[in-house]
Amino acid sequence: MINVSQLSKQYNGTTVLNISDLYIPSGESFGLVGNNGAGKTTFFSLLLDLIEPTSGHILNKSVQVNTSEAWKPHTAAFLDESFLIGYLTAEEYFYFIGDLRKQNKADVDALLSKHEEFFNGEILNSKKYLRDLSKGNMKKVGIIATLIGKPEVIILDEPFANLDPTTVNRLKKIIKELADDPNVTILVSSHDLAHTVEVCNRIVALQKGQIVKDIQTSPETLKELEEFFAV
């Protein structure tokens, strides 16, 4: 589904990301772990063509992302708050994304009611604009919005951060469901090794922009990763 070759990104001569070869097959749930500055967000930004690669390219369903925009219809992402429109209510935002993804109101409503529990009653009909929601609630809105229109590729940057323990468990359930769907490729980055291991069937660890581990999840994976990141 996603094919990365000779990809690198430099800022003022400093290489922040360098991936010579990476293939993510369709249906995989792909976890990206690493310390701050390892290049996780840079990689996702390149995947979404928000920054320009210094060299190399990424193919998303055989579409080269920095030359064509044909990857957009089947890809959804939530990286940070700049993916939310602050002056809209949650409902308006969902319908807006729905409109862009050719979903009618009923489709969106169906999805929202499915995830009502996830919102915990704090988001829909809350009489608040998104800019006035707490960080955690913003994140919930952003994550659910990526599910609108059944995208084939879903990219979530740090989805577990800022969420309360109950919501983290609910989110894990959602991600696992998506992971089980052979038509959905999901990419998740996190600092939390345990969460990532639990929901992903493949883990890649980045360090200073390089891939240092690439493992299929097994019962030993968490231990292996913890040893790797141990001080």
Add this chain to the structure above:
Amino acid sequence: MFKHFFMLETKAFFRSSALGANLAIKIILGIVATFYAFMFCMLGFAMYPILKEQGLNPLEVVNKYLIFYMVFDLTIRYFMQKMPVMNIKPLLILNVKRNTVVHFAIGKSVISFFNAIHLFWLIPFTVALLINGHSPINVLMWHFSIAAILLADNFINLLINNKDAVFYPVVGIVLAAALCWYYDWYDVTVYTQMVFSAFYETPIGVIFALVFLALLYWFVFKYYRNRLYLDTGLAKKNDIAKTENFGWLDQFGEMGVFLKNDIRLLKRNKRSRTTVVMSVIFIFYGLLFYTNAIEQYRAPMWQVFAGIFVSGGFLFTFGQFVPSWDSSYYPLMMSQNIKYKDYLASKWWLMVIATVISTILASFYLVFGWKIYMLIVVGAIYNIGVNSHLVLLGGAFVKTPIDLTSGKQAFGNKQAFNVRTLLITVPKLLVPMLLYALGFYTYSAELGFILVAGAGLAGFAFRNKMFTVIERIYRTEKYKTIAAYKGT
């Protein structure tokens, strides 16, 4: 302690993105500030001899109108002066006394262009009074009293900031008083003049002025000190949100999706609401020209100039910042399946609708004759046909993020000095002016109308071509734009 604060402030100043961005802007702002200071200075010196020549007592005249000056000053401050408290959050939990923090924040507001500017006329005027043989003690005490009262404006502004319920009634009362004065119904200045003159006649009165100032400072201090909590004085105001679906816009298809959002954008953000207010003010801009109030503005070229602005206020103030309006969520827009053409078309229609509404609202210009209104109508046609595309083109080069929640940015915005945007301004205004002049002088005003309107209609033909060009700019500048918008 103040040493640390001072260091923080100088760093905040020199490292602010506005200052670091562009040397040209710094120079232009510097020139503007110097210009105003110079003009006020000249005013201070010239006031005395000019009023004297008219057979008036300069000091009395100044005292008479000082009340209007003060309220005008307060109005300017209300809209433009920034409040000093927002960046003190990080200091709250540090080992700094809260009183010190508040004193510093209030003290900081004293060092401001808005306070200094008054001295530029007050000092020369005082000097003029002294030279012309007024009693030094009386003049100096009057000087200090007035300076104290003008500084008090600064503290009053701190107290009433963001309290529209206080501000608008005060301004309303003073406006009413000004009207009464103008029509000779009731002269309030007789009484205010007495107050201000008293500071001259009884020099000891300066004590009252200083006590007044001190009391105000104390009030402001108490006010901020008691509200130095995250959920009171430092709290962000939350609006009560209501979901609006604008279902009737669905008939516009893809474009309607964006149109809905743009209407919400205009309604719900301070910064964009300012544009709507500005465009209403622009409607009345023509009065300067068409009432023949100013001699030079009677030339036909200037009349078209006004015609363009009357209907184009929204078009200019909104259009030149497309796509910056969407800067805070630009990464979303760039990763969604969005056709630039629909996006642009939505903004374009918004400008067209606003131009048409402005033109209809401006129909009161018919009282100046149909030719005057005709100027506005052909101006509107030119705006829709040509200028709407040009502002979008200019906006494509603007890469300054807009903070939607702050209204104060609307004035003195540095984007106004973008060179490429400035270049695009030429055809926006100069071309219709020249076209009209051409028709007017070679044949008649009617030919001028036809030429300007014709150019506008011709502009329509290039709409799609223009959209394609803008789209290409959006594409080539994409990464730079995203990076620039991130810089907030």
